[in-house]
Amino acid sequence: MAELTHFDESGASRMVDVSGKEATARMARASGWVRMAPATLELVSDRRLAKGDVLEVARLAGIMAAKRTGELIPLCHPLGLDAVEVRLAAAPPDRVAIEATARLVGRTGVEMEALTAVSVAALTIYDMCKAVDRGMEIGPIRLEEKSGGRSGHYRRQA
Amino acid sequence: MAELTHFDESGASRMVDVSGKEATARMARASGWVRMAPATLELVSDRRLAKGDVLEVARLAGIMAAKRTGELIPLCHPLGLDAVEVRLAAAPPDRVAIEATARLVGRTGVEMEALTAVSVAALTIYDMCKAVDRGMEIGPIRLEEKSGGRSGHYRRQA
Amino acid sequence: MAELTHFDESGASRMVDVSGKEATARMARASGWVRMAPATLELVSDRRLAKGDVLEVARLAGIMAAKRTGELIPLCHPLGLDAVEVRLAAAPPDRVAIEATARLVGRTGVEMEALTAVSVAALTIYDMCKAVDRGMEIGPIRLEEKSGGRSGHYRRQA
Amino acid sequence: MAELTHFDESGASRMVDVSGKEATARMARASGWVRMAPATLELVSDRRLAKGDVLEVARLAGIMAAKRTGELIPLCHPLGLDAVEVRLAAAPPDRVAIEATARLVGRTGVEMEALTAVSVAALTIYDMCKAVDRGMEIGPIRLEEKSGGRSGHYRRQA
Amino acid sequence: MAELTHFDESGASRMVDVSGKEATARMARASGWVRMAPATLELVSDRRLAKGDVLEVARLAGIMAAKRTGELIPLCHPLGLDAVEVRLAAAPPDRVAIEATARLVGRTGVEMEALTAVSVAALTIYDMCKAVDRGMEIGPIRLEEKSGGRSGHYRRQA
Amino acid sequence: MAELTHFDESGASRMVDVSGKEATARMARASGWVRMAPATLELVSDRRLAKGDVLEVARLAGIMAAKRTGELIPLCHPLGLDAVEVRLAAAPPDRVAIEATARLVGRTGVEMEALTAVSVAALTIYDMCKAVDRGMEIGPIRLEEKSGGRSGHYRRQA
Numbered sequence: 007m008a009e010l011t012h013f014d015e016s017g018a019s020r021m022v023d024v025s026g027k028e029a030t031a032r033m034a035r036a037s038g039w040v041r042m043a044p045a046t047l048e049l050v051s052d053r054r055l056a057k058g059d060v061l062e063v064a065r066l067a068g069i070m071a072a073k074r075t076g077e078l079i080p081l082c083h084p085l086g087l088d089a090v091e092v093r094l095a096a097a098p099p100d101r102v103a104i105e106a107t108a109r110l111v112g113r114t115g116v117e118m119e120a121l122t123a124v125s126v127a128a129l130t131i132y133d134m135c136k137a138v139d140r141g142m143e144i145g146p147i148r149l150e151e152k153s154g155g156r157s158g159h160y161r162r163q164a
Numbered sequence: 165m166a167e168l169t170h171f172d173e174s175g176a177s178r179m180v181d182v183s184g185k186e187a188t189a190r191m192a193r194a195s196g197w198v199r200m201a202p203a204t205l206e207l208v209s210d211r212r213l214a215k216g217d218v219l220e221v222a223r224l225a226g227i228m229a230a231k232r233t234g235e236l237i238p239l240c241h242p243l244g245l246d247a248v249e250v251r252l253a254a255a256p257p258d259r260v261a262i263e264a265t266a267r268l269v270g271r272t273g274v275e276m277e278a279l280t281a282v283s284v285a286a287l288t289i290y291d292m293c294k295a296v297d298r299g300m301e302i303g304p305i306r307l308e309e310k311s312g313g314r315s316g317h318y319r320r321q322a
Numbered sequence: 323m324a325e326l327t328h329f330d331e332s333g334a335s336r337m338v339d340v341s342g343k344e345a346t347a348r349m350a351r352a353s354g355w356v357r358m359a360p361a362t363l364e365l366v367s368d369r370r371l372a373k374g375d376v377l378e379v380a381r382l383a384g385i386m387a388a389k390r391t392g393e394l395i396p397l398c399h400p401l402g403l404d405a406v407e408v409r410l411a412a413a414p415p416d417r418v419a420i421e422a423t424a425r426l427v428g429r430t431g432v433e434m435e436a437l438t439a440v441s442v443a444a445l446t447i448y449d450m451c452k453a454v455d456r457g458m459e460i461g462p463i464r465l466e467e468k469s470g471g472r473s474g475h476y477r478r479q480a
Numbered sequence: 481m482a483e484l485t486h487f488d489e490s491g492a493s494r495m496v497d498v499s500g501k502e503a504t505a506r507m508a509r510a511s512g513w514v515r516m517a518p519a520t521l522e523l524v525s526d527r528r529l530a531k532g533d534v535l536e537v538a539r540l541a542g543i544m545a546a547k548r549t550g551e552l553i554p555l556c557h558p559l560g561l562d563a564v565e566v567r568l569a570a571a572p573p574d575r576v577a578i579e580a581t582a583r584l585v586g587r588t589g590v591e592m593e594a595l596t597a598v599s600v601a602a603l604t605i606y607d608m609c610k611a612v613d614r615g616m617e618i619g620p621i622r623l624e625e626k627s628g629g630r631s632g633h634y635r636r637q638a
Numbered sequence: 639m640a641e642l643t644h645f646d647e648s649g650a651s652r653m654v655d656v657s658g659k660e661a662t663a664r665m666a667r668a669s670g671w672v673r674m675a676p677a678t679l680e681l682v683s684d685r686r687l688a689k690g691d692v693l694e695v696a697r698l699a700g701i702m703a704a705k706r707t708g709e710l711i712p713l714c715h716p717l718g719l720d721a722v723e724v725r726l727a728a729a730p731p732d733r734v735a736i737e738a739t740a741r742l743v744g745r746t747g748v749e750m751e752a753l754t755a756v757s758v759a760a761l762t763i764y765d766m767c768k769a770v771d772r773g774m775e776i777g778p779i780r781l782e783e784k785s786g787g788r789s790g791h792y793r794r795q796a
Numbered sequence: 797m798a799e800l801t802h803f804d805e806s807g808a809s810r811m812v813d814v815s816g817k818e819a820t821a822r823m824a825r826a827s828g829w830v831r832m833a834p835a836t837l838e839l840v841s842d843r844r845l846a847k848g849d850v851l852e853v854a855r856l857a858g859i860m861a862a863k864r865t866g867e868l869i870p871l872c873h874p875l876g877l878d879a880v881e882v883r884l885a886a887a888p889p890d891r892v893a894i895e896a897t898a899r900l901v902g903r904t905g906v907e908m909e910a911l912t913a914v915s916v917a918a919l920t921i922y923d924m925c926k927a928v929d930r931g932m933e934i935g936p937i938r939l940e941e942k943s944g945g946r947s948g949h950y951r952r953q954a
Contacts, residue, residue: 014407018378018407025404025427038303063170065808074867080224080288081288084389089814090810092810109815117294130239132279141307142306142307144306145196145301147286182720183742244557244560247494247496249495268499271720271743354618393860397537438603441599450486450555451484456626457623459621462617464615464618465614478615565653671935685800695802695870699869710919712856712920713924757918758868758869768907769800769801775936
């Protein structure tokens with residue numbers, strides 16, 4: 007039966023023991039969106055054509071946050087990521103699309119790293135555009151794909 | 165005309181100078197959601213009635229993350245928050261509602277702190293339930309209210 | 323002859339080289355106490371029966387601190403822990419007992435991680451109860467057991 | 481009646497709102513001990529006469545940890561400390577004495593900063609001597625004195 | 639007579655007490671260089687004309703590091719910076735010039751924040767170009783200007 | 797042809813994928829200098845003969861910073877270092893010499909860790925002496941030697 011593995015039999019939270027798991031090649035890919043006023047998206051896109059680049063700042067913020075996932079999520083294992091990529095693209099008229107991919111040869115999955123990269127990239131876009139648009143919305147953020155480990159390949163249904 | 169204040173006139177990113185601003189009482193409130201399978205929400209709710217409590221772990225994660233907002237968001241000012249509250253509630257049949265409020269007497273707003281608290285609380289829920297439900301979705305995350313500073317009181321339109 | 327391995331032959335501090343050591347399954351268990359007024363312990367125990375839970379907050383603080391041991395202890399190796407558990411229990415009339423267990427398949431022991439988890443859990447109890455009891459005392463904190471690595475199994479004498 | 485201020489009326493944990501408090505000069509002094517085999521203390525003392533210095537490494541670790549108290553203790557306010565001092569002294573035949581003092585002009589007390597400095601200094605001594613003495617004990621750690629803020633001057637009874 | 643303020647009268651290191659100092663507007667400006675092969679500088683410059691931008695990544699790294707100066711430099715006060723700017727420019731044929739400016743209304747100077755921003759921006763350039771040029775050199779890094787506080791305005795002699 | 801591996805084919809920054817690389821024994825050694833007034837160097841040297849020790853504080857700062865390289869350098873992999881050593885020596889009449897060596901059995905090199913250790917040790921010397929000498933200069937900082945991995949042994953030409 008399904009159970010929440012982050013709690014032991016007495017209900018206390020814990021960091022699940024993965025020392026008995028095999029180190030395998032792990033991958034996870036997550037996606038997210040930031041919805042904004044069309045005029046804000048134009049501003050983001052125009053700056054990009056000039057020199058400032060909201061999306062590049064957000065990309066770096068996402069990559070750096072992925073490395074610190076274990077500090078932010080209480081019961082997450084600290085991991086030494088082998089790779090992180092964050093992609094951002096304007097999706098006119100009113101959204102920015104974010105996708106992050108994390109990889110590791112290790113004993114536990116990297117979903118949280120990919121999801122954290124997307125979340126912090128989205129927050130960074132909010133931060134950089136909030137002076138002109140407070141009504142922006144972040145989400146939906148979700149796991150798109152995951153491979154490696156006992157549970158096999160997962161791909162989100164369209 | 166509207167402009168992205170995180171870039172200077174040459175387009176280079178920067179942390180905006182707030183040294184000339186007055187220190188006033190600032191407040192920001194943000195909200196967010198995690199959508200999950202109804203069976204997952206039941207599991208969360210049931211554990212709560214027992215001893216384990218996904219929502220309490222998420223609350224703490226959100227509070228702690230708010231304090232580190234300046235480390236995560238590249239151009240955000242490092243702030244010494246005066247208060248953070250994170251509230252979580254099951255919203256049957258399939259969602260958890262999150263709301264965070266941050267306060268500070270200071271020279272710059274605390275929207276990012278409230279939004280970061282909501283985001284990391286949501287990620288923590290995902291982490292603790294992912295073994296039983298990979299299809300969860302985070303969002304929409306948004307600013308609900310903000311006061312203090314030159315720009316006056318903001319309240320999101322319903 | 324016994325020597326302090328954190329100093330080289332000239333007396334300079336250093337992080338000991340473990341690259342030649344074998345990666346083996348390591349475990350360490352540490353314990354500690356917080357002594358408080360009986361009335362404070364009752365308050366802690368009562369809140370637990372309601373919804374607030376000092377011990378659960380302390381448990382999470384301990385788990386999260388264990389992951390950052392390498393940042394806090396200058397000559398400690400940064401480690402990717404495989405598991406951390408922190409247990410807390412009221413020990414009437416006037417103490418809370420804390421026990422932490424850390425595990426890793428790696429090149430160096432995890433005593434410091436277990437001891438750090440206990441210490442920060444104890445500090446968190448102090449923080450949450452200090453408004454009603456400034457006279458609390460933390461300790462003794464000590465290593466109870468350790469296994470893995472060249473030095474074999476250690477168990478503290480009663 | 482006494483109550484645990486880190487929980488709101490519904491029992492949820494929170495970071496207490498200090499934005500209405502006055503900024504006053506705050507001071508806190510905490511103490512702690514590390515008990516070890518007499519031979520270990522001699523080794524510590526001898527290295528000191530040479531060039532390596534366990535106590536100096538511990539002092540720095542304590543000072544640096546004090547600055548990060550708000551990251552470690554979940555409901556602690558992030559503070560910009562104005563001063564930290566950590567003093568260590570061999571107390572023959574079998575103990576090292578630690579004392580830390582923290583100061584801040586601010587809206588909340590600095591007890592946790594002083595206690596964290598003592599705790600991490602003690603852990604660092606343990607780390608540096610553990611190769612020769614696993615039986616060391618940390619504690620008691622306690623608040624010795626505190627001033628500033630509404631609650632007035634506190635001094636521990638001998 | 640001149641003395642090193644980071645040590646007390648017994649020679650122990652400490653974080654200097656600034657609680658008695660006045661909060662004034664502080665500014666510090668630091669500069670630094672990275673010397674590289676002319677072909678490497680061309681590669682940096684060319685990528686910039688395309689989409690990748692070594693200098694923009696370095697700028698963000700410098701800004702983010704400035705915010706964490708108090709964590710890196712043991713006896714530095716933790717500060718809530720009001721502004722940081724990092725400027726980078728190719729200086730053909732073989733150097734990149736870096737300049738960072740930090741500002742704060744506070745009780746202590748921000749030289750270390752400006753110098754840390756320059757240093758980490760330089761390290762980031764090294765990291766991003768090291769696959770093509772291991773012989774790069776960082777420096778000289780120095781303080782160019784400083785104002786605010788008791789010691790008055792300082793400007794480096796040419 | 798040479799290319800900057802930190803950018804993908806579209807010019808976006810990324811953390812290079814090392815999951816396919818072999819884990820081998822890696823070593824890197826970096827060096828750096830701090831130039832100061834002869835009177836400042838004398839002060840540093842004299843304190844050393846007494847009890848305070850600028851160079852020991854700088855050594856620890858360098859060791860601790862090496863462990864956090866992955867947090868500071870945006871596209872650097874987070875690594876679990878196996879060893880770090882930092883050596884400092886007065887080089888009369890007017891310089892301090894710094895050398896750092898990092899080691900790891902892993903999938904990627906440790907140059908950045910050695911260079912970061914040198915940089916932060918140098919910044920710490922600046923911090924501790926700046927009250928008496930603002931004109932100090934840091935640099936040149938450079939990679940002296942590197943081994944392990946596909947690219948073979950590198951040793952800087954004199």
